[in-house]
Amino acid sequence: MGVERIPGMSGASPGQAAGRGSLSGGSSKKAFGDVLRERAEGGLVFSQHAKKRMGERGIQVDPSLIGRMERAVESARLKGAREIAVIGNRDVFIVNIPNRTVVTTMSRDDLKNRIITNVDSAVFM
Numbered sequence: 001m002g003v004e005r006i007p008g009m010s011g012a013s014p015g016q017a018a019g020r021g022s023l024s025g026g027s028s029k030k031a032f033g034d035v036l037r038e039r040a041e042g043g044l045v046f047s048q049h050a051k052k053r054m055g056e057r058g059i060q061v062d063p064s065l066i067g068r069m070e071r072a073v074e075s076a077r078l079k080g081a082r083e084i085a086v087i088g089n090r091d092v093f094i095v096n097i098p099n100r101t102v103v104t105t106m107s108r109d110d111l112k113n114r115i116i117t118n119v120d121s122a123v124f125m
Helices: 032-041 048-057 063-078
Strands: 083-087 091-096 101-107 121-124
Touching: 048 101, 063 083, 063 091, 063 121
Parallel strands: 083 121
Antiparallel strands: 083 091, 091 101
16 A cells, blocks of 8 residues: 555655654754744744745745734634634735644735735635
């Protein structure tokens, strides 16, 4: 019996969580304990893809924005949302609520002529 890939899941190898680096820890990757602690604290985590897009698009976040995003995510979670678009004045963040992970981001200018799919809710900040 072979290993089957799950549609939409890529990049994970044995001993590695999808998009989260090595579970055993590496010099440039977060240790499993660090990831677990972040999850327990309830803070948002930015995926490598989201960090890359932020750099490419010049999107910056500060503690105030993170706080507003966390409140938006919690409000949507309480309403049963699972994958949301958090829409701010300048930027849009796509967040997976069960994992509390920002999976990608874009500026509002990038939204022109674009379609956002696989999102069940939107929260305006």
